[in-house]
Amino acid sequence: MNIIKSKHNCLIKIILSVLSCAFLLCSCSFRFNINDSDSKSENDLVVHYLDVGQGDSIFIELPSSETMLIDAGVSGLGEGIVNYINDCGYSKIDYLVATHPHADHIGSMAYVVENMHIGEIYMPKVSTTTRTYEKLLTAISDKGLKIKSAHSGMSIADESDFSIDVLGPVTIDEDSLNNCSVLLKITHKNNKFLFIGDAEKQELGTVNADLSADVLKVGHHGSRTSTTEDLLERVDPSIAVISLGKDNDYGHPHKSTINLLNKFNVATYRTDEDGTIIMSSDGNNIATLTGVKSIEREE
Numbered sequence: 001m002n003i004i005k006s007k008h009n010c011l012i013k014i015i016l017s018v019l020s021c022a023f024l025l026c027s028c029s030f031r032f033n034i035n036d037s038d039s040k041s042e043n044d045l046v047v048h049y050l051d052v053g054q055g056d057s058i059f060i061e062l063p064s065s066e067t068m069l070i071d072a073g074v075s076g077l078g079e080g081i082v083n084y085i086n087d088c089g090y091s092k093i094d095y096l097v098a099t100h101p102h103a104d105h106i107g108s109m110a111y112v113v114e115n116m117h118i119g120e121i122y123m124p125k126v127s128t129t130t131r132t133y134e135k136l137l138t139a140i141s142d143k144g145l146k147i148k149s150a151h152s153g154m155s156i157a158d159e160s161d162f163s164i165d166v167l168g169p170v171t172i173d174e175d176s177l178n179n180c181s182v183l184l185k186i187t188h189k190n191n192k193f194l195f196i197g198d199a200e201k202q203e204l205g206t207v208n209a210d211l212s213a214d215v216l217k218v219g220h221h222g223s224r225t226s227t228t229e230d231l232l233e234r235v236d237p238s239i240a241v242i243s244l245g246k247d248n249d250y251g252h253p254h255k256s257t258i259n260l261l262n263k264f265n266v267a268t269y270r271t272d273e274d275g276t277i278i279m280s281s282d283g284n285n286i287a288t289l290t291g292v293k294s295i296e297r298e299e
């Protein structure tokens, strides 16, 4: 696998400053440029690790031109997330996944459900009593949508050139919402992307499925409770992405996580330093673009 890296440089900043179109649309076009292509190939898979501060939200353009959204950050980000997706040319989320019902993952999901066309919704079979969660359930039922319980062994999509598989949760841990996180693997020909929500080592240790992937969305915002030597041996990633906020209250990413990623020679990107990170896969190569616009939170 070839890894192509690109950072917004001065030239791009100058170009951005003179373009009147939305920054997002510009960044989408740069994404295509780094693949030396004038437009997105129908067969590309594009993963946008949105910079939503302390939380997760990942928007994915599938080779089928369908879309997926994994998590929706804390509250107050809904308009920014929906605008970002609209600016990329989509009005529908075909597959919406709430990895687990914590506020930094489902905070703005009710807004997304209310303001976009939604296809299938996947969540772990665990509930909580927070207002954020209740609000999401209300938004889903108000639109007449149903939730599918995500569990290991489930296939979300199985197309000729890509597949989306659910590797976890294997079991539901009523005492830990983190350890109920939906684990997803997207395979695009020779490239594999793994998304593990906030799963900690206890949950990850229950997974017998093949965890190997080229790109790992690091678990639990870089917490030492998720990233272990055993996990990195099993995943064996070339690239890692940590989704987190600057100067967060949790000390994320933990130093031991960064040390382990360095030890395994993993190229690591962080939304607190790199902004929104876009990875484009043609099935063999992965091109990475950093410094794309962050999602602003409404006060």
Ligand SMILES: [Zn+2]
Pocket (backbone or CB within 6 Å): 055, 056, 102, 104, 105, 198, 220, 221
């Ligand atoms: Zn989290």
